[in-house]
Structure formats: structure tokens, C-alpha cells
Amino acid sequence: MQLQELKCFGAHPGDGNPALVIEDDHSTTPQRQAFARERNMTCVFLDPADTPDAACVLDYFYPHTRSPLCLHATLAAARVLFARQDGSASLAVTTKLRGQRLVLARDGDKLFVRLGPQEVPQIDIAPDLPARLLAAPGLVPAAPPRLASVGSPKLLIEVADTALLDGLRPDLQSIVEWGKANAVNGCYVYCRTGDGAYEGRNFNHLDPALEDSATGVAAGALTVLLGRGITLRQGKATGHACLIRTRVDGDAILVGGRAEPATSG
Numbered sequence: 001m002q003l004q005e006l007k008c009f010g011a012h013p014g015d016g017n018p019a020l021v022i023e024d025d026h027s028t029t030p031q032r033q034a035f036a037r038e039r040n041m042t043c044v045f046l047d048p049a050d051t052p053d054a055a056c057v058l059d060y061f062y063p064h065t066r067s068p069l070c071l072h073a074t075l076a077a078a079r080v081l082f083a084r085q086d087g088s089a090s091l092a093v094t095t096k097l098r099g100q101r102l103v104l105a106r107d108g109d110k111l112f113v114r115l116g117p118q119e120v121p122q123i124d125i126a127p128d129l130p131a132r133l134l135a136a137p138g139l140v141p142a143a144p145p146r147l148a149s150v151g152s153p154k155l156l157i158e159v160a161d162t163a164l165l166d167g168l169r170p171d172l173q174s175i176v177e178w179g180k181a182n183a184v185n186g187c188y189v190y191c192r193t194g195d196g197a198y199e200g201r202n203f204n205h206l207d208p209a210l211e212d213s214a215t216g217v218a219a220g221a222l223t224v225l226l227g228r229g230i231t232l233r234q235g236k237a238t239g240h241a242c243l244i245r246t247r248v249d250g251d252a253i254l255v256g257g258r259a260e261p262a263t264s265g
Contacts, residue, residue: 001025005041005262006076009214011233011243017213018262019044019076029066036061044073046080050094055081059096064210068097069151071113071216071255078104078111079259090114100151105254110245112256113216117224120147121183130157133178133187134203135171136164142191150220150253152185154202158192162199165191166236170203179204188218190232197231198222214242220255223248 002023010016020036020043027035036043045059058077060067074093081091081104090105103114125147131139134157142158159165168189179186186204193199200222202215213235223230223246235242247254 004076004080006079006259007262008072008075008259009216009234009242009244009257010260011235011241013258013260015241016258016260017072017235017240017242018042019070019073021046021073021076021080023080032059032061033066037063039063042070042073044070044077045096046077047096050099053092054094054101055091057094057096058102064205066097069095069100069217071220072214074102074104074113075111075216075257075259078106078113082106082111098151105256107256109258110256111259112247112254114249114252114254115150115220116252118149118151118153120149120153123147123182123184125155129178130187133171133175134168134189135174136168146225147184148221148224150217150224150255152217152221153183154186154188154218154221155179155184156218156222156225157187157189159189161191162193165189165199165201168201168203172203172206172208175203176206185217188215188222190222193233197233199233199236201234201237211237213238213240214244214257216244216255219244219246220253222246223253223255229254 004021007016022045040063043061047057060070105112145157188202190200202212219232229247232244
């Protein structure tokens with residue numbers, strides 16, 4: 001077994017969302033889940049490719065569950081895979097659980113994951129739903145809440161400013177229950193910032209300590225909703241400053257940022 005720890009989507013060198021990349025591993029799914037739980041870190045296992053045009057298969061595990069897709073762990077895998085390539089600008093991988101094809105690309109010191117919009121559940125969003133889920137009586141979203149996805153459906157809720165965003169203490173139990181009932185992977189709450197960028201927080205865990213420092217699938221979903229590339233900050237609540245950049249290329253969405261060994265900085 002070979003292990004490499006990386007930090008991904010960091011706004012500054014040495015910062016970011018950590019992930020472990022594991023190679024040459026032949027353990028079972030329960031053993032992999034136990035490993036992620038023991039390390040208390042997102043893990044991505046690189047398994048042999050199942051198609052001739054793919055570099056490998058990515059199998060994702062959070063400490064509490066297996067996941068069909070994790071973009072910060074994909075960015076970590078991209079850094080490891082590109083380190084062995086001589087000048088190649090892109091390569092393809094597939095995901096273990098759903099067989100989703102992802103194209104990895106590099107542009108200078110930035111890495112990107114290329115993927116496409118996906119269908120979302122067709123559900124009615126009640127006008128009072130954001131206020132109820134976010135435990136914010138009287139909350140009026142800055143735009144109508146919408147669903148969007150690049151692999152993990154998110155309920156996207158825009159609020160007025162960073163002060164409101166930072167002060168949220170949502171009803172995590174209600175968010176999880178509503179998400180399970182509607183096949184939606186939690187809420188991503190965001191606001192516009194004065195420099196033309198965005199800032200966001202992701203809520204899809206029962207434990208507040210598990211709040212994401214960077215949520216690439218949410219950045220991709222927000223890009224789908226807005227129809228243009230964005231700069232998105234996240235991680236203030238967790239103490240890990242992250243910066244996600246997205247691009248729109250035809251029908252594709254590119255989600256990317258920094259990925260570097262955890263020992264640097």
C-alpha cells in the first residue's frame with residue numbers, strides 16, 4: 001500500500017481540504033471504510049482501470065460513509081497521476097460506484113476536473129423550506145432556491161451577505177432527513193461578495209464538526225445554475241481557507257484549484 005496526503009483547493013500554499021490517496025491496495029470495502037474512519041480523513045483508492053482509455057478507477061471513502069464522488073479527493077488523485085505524466089495535459093478516470101467518467105486536466109499549477117450537468121429530482125420547493133432547514137425564521141433568500149448537480153444534487157440557497165452566511169446554525173437533522181426523502185445531498189448556502197466572487201457553506205452532515213472546507217460538487221452545481229464560471233471561497237467556518245475556480249466549456253463544467261503535498265508550506 002502506498003499513501004500520499006495532499007491538501008486541495010487551498011486558497012494559500014499549505015492550506016486546503018486534506019485527502020489521502022491510496023495505491024496498491026487490495027482490501028475489501030469494509031476494510032477501506034474502517035481505514036478512512038481510523039484516519040479520520042477523506043480517502044480515495046486508486047484501483048486498476050476498467051476501460052482501455054482510463055488511467056484508473058477512483059473509490060471514495062469519507063470517515064462515515066462511502067461516496068460516489070468527491071472532487072477534492074479527485075483533485076488529489078489528479079496531482080498524483082499527473083506527476084507521472086510527461087507533458088500530458090489531460091487524462092481520464094472513472095468512479096467506482098457509478099462508473100462516472102471524469103476528465104482530469106492541468107493548467108499551470110491548477111488542476112481541473114471536467115464533468116457534465118446531471119439531472120436532478122423534480123420536486124417542489126416550498127417557500128418556507130430554506131428558513132426551516134436553516135433554522136432562520138423570517139429568512140428570505142436572495143434568489144429562488146434551486147436544485148442543480150454535476151454528480152451529487154444540491155439544494156442551492158443564496159443569502160444576502162457573508163454576515164448572514166457566517167452566522168447560520170442550521171437544523172442539520174432536518175436537512176439530512178429532507179435530503180434522504182428527496183434524493184438531494186444537502187444544502188449549499190452561498191452569497192455574493194464585493195469582489196465579484198462568491199462564498200459558500202455546505203450542510204449535509206449531522207455533526208457540525210464535519211462541515212466541509214471545500215465542496216467541489218457544490219461549486220460545479222452552482223456553476224450549472226449560474227451558467228458561467230465562478231470563483232468560490234469556502235472554509236472560513238472550519239479554519240481552512242479554500243478557493244475553488246470553475247469554468248464552462250460548451251456543455252462541460254470544469255472544477256479546479258490547487259493540490260499539493262500536505263507537508264509543503
